[in-house]
Amino acid sequence: MNGPLPNPAAALLAWRPCSLSARLARVGIWVVLAYLLVAVVTGPLVALGWLPDPGSGLDQPIYAAPGWSHWCGTDRLGRDVCVRTLSGAGVALQVVLLALLLALVVGVPLGMLSGYLGGPVDRLLVLLMDTLYTLPVLLLSVVLAFLLGRGLPNAAAALCVVYIPQYFRVVRNQTASVKAELYVEAAQSLGAGPVWILRRYLFRNVITSVPVVLTLNAADAVLVLGGLGFLGLGLPDSVPEWGSDLQEALTALPTGIWWTALYPGLAMFVLVLGLSFLGEGLDAWVSRDGRS
């Protein structure tokens, strides 16, 4: 292993990988970084008045074609499609990040506990998680989003339930195999209790497989969030979101208004692609590391 690099940004710029998965991962990193930049920058720009407010469009023409005043045109309420798409990046990233964080916070400790304790606790938790896992992703989150109502944390909660079983499974299996290692027994012989062993001995050896699942799930979560928005669930109307924009664009599409559908769809597609590349690259890197 190399030591800590002095400057990660410089290292990333200088990184010229040769394998296909690493090259894809590099593309993924740039895409995700670009979306993060957009997410961070759009809010202040709108606040400064340099970009029009994504929610207001009454004084603008409706269904204006892309042009100099509106780069990506306007939608049926006269709102600027370009700004809405840009703002959607921030919203999507926020919800997805929150959802995955929630899933991590619940799934990882449960998985570690289940794998370490074994016995009836393990069997019960596995049964519960497997039941959750068998339900179709979209169905589960649709039901939850309906029950919880609209709102950013609610959408995140509806999404996170889908992903908890995945972290649970990965972490549980890893814990169960690491538990048999001699160093865990050595720690027991030193007098360490279960909590200490979980925290100091298992956590760092178990958590290595999580980043891969995390990035792959992030790609999936963007799609599910879009699906919720498309069905009119998840986020409130006032928040610009790609899924609901696509749903609104659907009615106008037969009349030749393509720009309201294209840009949000493209934004979603590229983000999902970038996250998937990143996840696949990470996966290849981790499994190569495990082999050598």
Place this chain on the structure above:
Amino acid sequence: MLFSSLHDAPRCGRLPMGSTGPILLLEGLTVAYPPAGGAAAEPVLRGLDLTLQPGERLALVGPSGCGKSTVARAVLQLLPPGSRSGGRLELLGRDPRRLGRAALNRLRGEAVGLVFQDPMTRLNPLLSIGDHLTDTLRAHRPGDPRRELRARALDLLQRVGIEADRFGSYPHEFSGGMRQRVAIALAMALRPPLVIADEPTTSLDVAVSGQVMAELTGLCRELGSALLLITHDLATAGRWCDRLAVLHEGRLLEEGPAQRVLGAPSEPLTRRLVAAARRREGGASPEPPRAPVVLELHQLRCWHPLPGLPWQQRWLKAVDGVSLQLHAGETVGVVGASGCGKSTLCRALMGLAPVRGGEVLLQGRDLRRLRGGALREARRRLQMVFQDPLACLNPAMTVEEAIADPLLIHGLADRPEARRRAHEQLEAVGLPAAFGPRLPRQLSGGQQQRVAIARALVLRPTVLLCDESVSMLDAEVQAEVLDLLRDLQQRLGLGMIFVTHDLGVASGFCHRVIVLDRGRIAEEGPGDVLLCAPMAPITRRLVEACPRLPPAA
């Protein structure tokens, strides 16, 4: 290698087995592994010269890291991709580096059989023993009828002392020695003119390794194969091989008949290695000190229930009524063949295996009657050093974290204080404090074992259990670690229980030795007395199995 495709290969004819030249010829062989982690590729072999005549048995010995195993990998072209190799390398008059894939596959197996250190990881757990053999035979003789292959496989198994009814057994049903016999049968299946055995008996106990080596050399003699034995154990090398080659830092240091090299070594390093090996053959046992008893076992029993009917409970009596007294500053050796219950004894004392009956008195307090905090406090006085130091250290924890952790577990110090004490401990076991931020796998085996010792001693125990703590180290490092343990014992007044399968090591290191057989004490006394005049049959067997160096000239 077993599943290699042969059908599309250009047939490379019969290997020239009847030729009179040397089987293996190395001249100025250099090998460098691909650079890893930015480090420049340091050559492992730097100009090695070696020849092996047909039917000859040559042992390649040297300290760890001298490139012994690299020789085997270079001959079979099993080096990782990106390795560089120069010089002359001829196997049966041909250079394996220039062979194509198919010819190489024929070479491996037909010209060279390989026996590895750990047979379990080399056998496919889903294939039965018989399938392993027939598969190898079929890969190299695709045309032969099934029945004939089976007959040949059965014959091979019988030759290595495995009965025909184990043909359908799976690797996990075999003991370590049996698995190694299967590996030998596999290596010999195609009657190769050269067999390379890389530390074939290191993971086996003395008695079994003697039998395995006898079978390996016997088969080699019968088939006229040459044997290249790679080992760090000089006594084994001297016992089973005619010639000895000592390797150091990738070069040949000394070569000659085994008797000569071991009896009158000419190079300083060889002399040092032989001296270290001689020391561990057992010297006079030291006098036991007069000191109070710190640990007392009364009729300790560890029985594990075997599967069976509940009203006819059968037990595996791993430890069956062991009593012993350990004084402060005293070392008691526990010796026995594998499966005699010595590891279970350690695990039971550490609270890792259930105890069924008896008493464990640590400084007069019965551990079995204590509960909760009092038990934890009492257990602090009893620490253990495991066999495999790398496996018993958390790979994600730096050395100083690992040593400081016991203090934090018991709440004996805050973080900065624990770190300071960890550095003290590092120095006490002879490692620089600069090793603190390293990870365990960045250290050598001997250094790892020092870290494990430091970690066990940081809680200031009165009794230290060493479960085969030096058996994975080569003779010289072993001697260093034993010196360290002796030194620490004198400074701290530790009582030590030293578990080993090697009576020789125990006799030179321990004040008293207990020989265990099937969970019971078979014999007890000073180690040197046991070594010279063994009374119990198991002791006699252990003494006889132990390979010894020829007397110094």
